[in-house]
Amino acid sequence: MSSSPAPTRPTRFSLAVRDSSTMLRRNLLHARRHPSLTLNLLLTPVMLLLLFVYIFGGAMSGGAGRSAYLAYLVPGILLMTIGSTVIGTAVSVSTDMSEGIIARFRTMAIHRGSVLVGHVVGSVLRSVLSVVLVAAVGVAIGFRSSGAGVLDWLAAFGLIVLFALALTWIAVGTGLVSPTAEAASNNALPLILLPLLSSAFVPLRSMPGWFRPIAHYQPFTPAVETLRGLLLGTEIGDSWWIALVWCLGLAVLGHVWSTSKFGQDAN
Template sequence: MSTPSYALRDSMTMLRRNLKHARRYPSMTISIVAMPILMMLLFVYVLGGALGSGIGLPNGADDRSGYINYLAPGIILMAATSGAVATAVSVCTDMTEGIINRFRTMPISRGSVLTGHVVGSVVQTMVSLTLVIAVALAIGFRPHATPLDWIAAIGLLALLTFALTWLAAAMGLVARTVESASNAPMPLTFLPFLGSAFVPPESMPAGIRWFAEYQPFTPINETVRGLLTGTPIGNSGLAALAWCVGLALAGYGWARIAFRRHAKR
């Protein structure tokens, strides 16, 4: 068996390990799903009427029912970012409890450990996305997307999830405690708040508006919203892909460096 075959086999073994952990300890997975759903219910049923009529949404979105169509893509994006916390905690737990040292004594591919964490987290997050989309549809989200648009939107969300998972894995590697690992990815989860997920950037003060327009999650959100609801995408699609690829490369490189440094201790 060739070296790539060994690496693939070991990565699949680590993937099964992480999925079994998620099944046996579902509290983290439940929290990943629950947070975006609760935020969506809060904004739709508590704030939706005021926001829908107050921010001048296009396409007739002037009330709660219209606001759902504006909000849902942002909540779906938020669900894609929420899995980062679970990844950082899982990686840090392995690093601090000594299991990584045991793996190093075994004839397995070193890269398979991180690969198993990343792929397992991507799978869990995509399942969470499916549940969030189902709830959004149940409470009134009415996308106008074609099957090709859905495929493009899900592909972009999967790429974003992959990128953020590598970043979260790196954060888990450099964290000294599980508590600090759980806090490190929180800015990634809440950055959509400072973008176009809940209100248009045009409604924000000048400084915050500038940040909202140029931070990575705004073009990603505008692309997902455009694909699902038919709003103009413009240059957001290319910017979204560039941000996702850049974040993925940065996270992967940081994780590889951090893992090698830990191996030399």
Template sequence: MTSLPLATRDNLIMLRRNLLHARRYPSLTLNVLLTPVLMLLLFVYVFGDAMSTGIVGSGAHRTDYVDYLTPGILLMTVGSVAIGTAVSVCTDMTEGIIARFRTMAISRASVLIGHVLSSVLQVLLALVLVVGIALAIGFRTDATALEWLAAAGLLALIGLALTWVSVGIGLASPNPEAASNAGLPMMLLPFISSAFVPVESMPAGIRWIAEYQPFTVGIETLRGLLLGTGIGHNGWLAVAWCLGLSVLGYLWSKKLFTRDPR
């Protein structure tokens, strides 16, 4: 048997291990899911009428704001699951299970790849839940099946990028609490983006940051795919951000994992 099938087998074993871990300890999964769901409900039912009037104009209803808000909440969901991955990786490192894996005849890369694959699957399942809730409270789209597929592909790519970054955060953190705190920018950056209000309404300095950070270009690309708004340069910028973060996160994680003696 060649090394490639062996590595694939090890990756699948680690994927199964992490999925079983998530099933046996559902509290972490629920915690990372509750934040975007509560944000969706809060902004729709508490601020929805006021926000829709400010964005769409007089006579607008909160359902108009649901359409505007949902793409941003979808990216917040990806960031929330990524924080959970950072905590999970750090927990493995600090509890010594990684040290045991190092002594076993398995592909060393499979330990990290298992976390990444598990996280991306959890991202997709979480997104299905959030989309279902959004549809139930009024989100409507005319997107074709191809546009939905492109949106799902973009979200998976964003999930992959943020997951590799979160793996690096987990490896670099001394304990799970520090990993959770270090991953907070993945939840806070959407607040300085076009997730909740158009960037044109922000002050000049903040607007420049919001316009070119990865969450805004991802959100605007999703809006274009699902709501038919203009995508412009946001599409290739979103893909470039994802590829860049994936490569940097992978190289950072690999370096930390190779040298970390824990």
């Protein structure tokens, strides 16, 4: 009689993928059961979009018209949406840490990094969905992308995903070092404030000379200029590679910070 083949043992990679998928599903279910947090964070970019277009648009357009200012404003609001959305990730991570669920996961036979991967992938998916929803509001009030081809749209989508990944890892680290959910929300506020200090709302040339370096040498400005160029067909210059360096640098920094802190808490 021929013996049946021995069952194949799952590899470490397959176990990591399986556990990460489980953690991702858990985070998405939590987001679905508590939609108020995501909706509240979405209100900030939507309200700013409507406020600056309909209240300040006429004055800030410099005579070019409200529609021209809307086209200028939307790319910055889209990236601001990512910064607003990932604050929910910082709160979620901090809540998991303070409520003891992470300690329970550590007693189970699951891949250690899957907990963080679930938070990160879930956050990136929520960020992309939030950007789509805010973009829909922009289109509804008159935003139109001019001069953007298929490659431009693909590059814009890639930039949004990469930017969301970078900010998410920073938000995860923020949540891990925050003792409470309220502290995590406060500590992550720069992710909303930095776009206000960038070229998202007004050109750099309109800012005071002493402030321009602050606005220029920060992650949101090159990312905004790159996204604006891709969607509107304007000049990008060297903004694209500066934005790429910022995204990769923040992603690596956030990953190292988060995994190091998560490992320390396990000891």
